[in-house]
Amino acid sequence: MTNVAIDISNDLSVDDSSLDTFSRRESEVRGYIRSFPVLFDSARGSTLTAADGREFLDFFAGAGALNYGHNNPAFTRALIQYLERDGIIHGLDMATSAKRAFIEAFEDLILTPRGFDYKLQFTGPTGANAVEAALKVARKKTGRANVVAFTNAFHGLSLGGLATTGNSHYRGAAGISLDNVTRLPFDGYLGAGVDTLDLFEKMLADPGSGLDLPAAVIVEAVQGEGGINVASAAWLQRLRQLTADNGILLILDEIQSGIGRTGAFFAFEESGIVPDIVTVSKSISGSGLPMSLVLLRPDVDVWGPGDHTGTFRGNNLAFVSARVALETYWADDAFTDAVAAKSTLIDAYLRDLAADHPNLGAVVRGRGLMYGFAVDSDRTLASRISKAAFERGLIIETSGAFDEVLKFLPALTITEDELNRGLAIVRSSLEALL
Structure with a gap:
């Protein structure tokens, strides 16, 4: 679970998208709200929509509880x-x-x-x-x-x-x-x-x-x-x-x-x-x-x-x-075949990203649609990428003993277009930080 700490103490207007209610009444134990400080209102598939209308692509999938996406119509x-x-x-x-x-x-x-x-x-x-x-x-x-x-x-x-x-x-x-x-x-x-x-x-x-x-x-x-x-x-x-x-x-x-x-x-x-x-x-x-x-x-x-x-x-x-x-x-192999194709895509993209920035010494590991981009040389980088990606409309968390691993956990039903779009946000976030 991510320990990314994003400052949400900034002046928040008191309207239907305000987080003031949570700061005032919810226990300090709350965690993900600190990483993703927005009032979410609706969701479908791999898209979360905030109360103010902003859309976020989801590479988090409820920490793995939403493998089939949000509000799957079936x-x-x-x-x-x-x-x-x-x-x-x-x-x-x-x-x-x-x-x-x-x-x-x-x-x-x-x-x-x-x-x-x-x-x-x-x-x-x-x-x-x-x-x-x-x-x-x-x-x-x-x-x-x-x-x-x-x-x-x-x-x-x-x-x-x-x-x-x-x-x-x-x-x-x-x-x-x-x-x-x-x-x-x-x-x-x-x-x-x-x-x-x-x-x-x-x-x-x-x-x-x-x-x-x-x-x-x-x-x-x-x-x-x-x-x-x-x-x-x-x-x-x-x-x-x-x-x-x-x-x-x-x-x-x-x-x-x-x-x-x-x-x-x-x-x-x-x-x-x-x-x-x-x-x-x-x-x-x-x-x-x-x-x-x-x-x-x-x-x-x-x-x-x-x-x-x-x-x-x-x-x-x-x-x-x-x-x-x-x-x-799970009645046939069509679903797992689709996951395998998307797994090949994400694996290749992350390995190319690591190769494009050899000084990071990044390690790519995972299977299916459960991947990590680990950077031991700078253990703050994954958390900073998560924050920068959130600002660009992507929700992605970190893991590892030092939160040094950027953790890819998109819905298994995500489209290849959505997957490519989210990966591009990760790349732009990383390169902006570098």
Whole structure:
């Protein structure tokens, strides 16, 4: 999540586009309003419109919650029809027709074609709640407390998820010690040519290492907030083998990198592995409505009734739009083929941009439509580009331990014209700063 701090203390006129109400009454915890200080009023596709009529191209997509764009008409129509017929909105974990239709679509279009056999646990509506559930069930299944997480990981800001999150800025807000987690280096953390799993394998085999046998390993196939760090297929395959050999459950956090963001429905698919537990949120609802779920290998589903509950684990409006999203975009390969073409475009553009400015030493990394433009030589540059791009009508955030990575997260439905226009704004912003 971006830590870009744009000054919004300037004289603001008191009209319908003023931010004075937020400055006066909203908690200081607010963040994105500081990076993008405008009153937004409407949105469609990849365009956000402010109350004063200004339009902004969106390379942020609700931090990955809007993979299909804003107010996708396919979802809006379905939601309106559901509301007009008085469909169930709040259902806890009771059986509803909306939930059944989603489960059946997910089974038919996602699980069965991939040969996956998972039980679905609907948690509270945040990704952090899904992570909490995954960690709890792993500990319950194994009877062990320790969990392995990785450098630059981001797994949410509730205490369990925060314990597995790496960033010191977020960890510092906990107010208590964050225990029962062993931190190990992610793929590439120690530089090219170093397989960081050598350390994990050695520690598992050595009774003097001090590593308590973990209940689980939690990992992102592509780290989003950590700086768009991509785990190689070989690294994930070795991690899967190490966990299986040692009776450790493997949790894949697909909250930001999943639902087509890296090309395939799940980011881990490229490696061919099958995790024991998968956490899903953000764009699973399609429409931006809150929804989270945990995919559990059947023998890992050791919950008793009500062991992990919550009032809003039955968001039926989200079930409606999620089903439509699956049926609209995942019934064939047309959608993923289009994402692949746009991925090729953005990859080539960013590599050309880096080559045009060799003194920056910029590194381009990513997959699908999840890319980072990292500049370690000037760790303020990405934040300054974000600010300059916003002034030119583009919303784009930063990530990484030092916010040194300009993070590209456009909607997967963005047109190539919109993508090229946004990339041109990034280039002009960078060159203006240089």
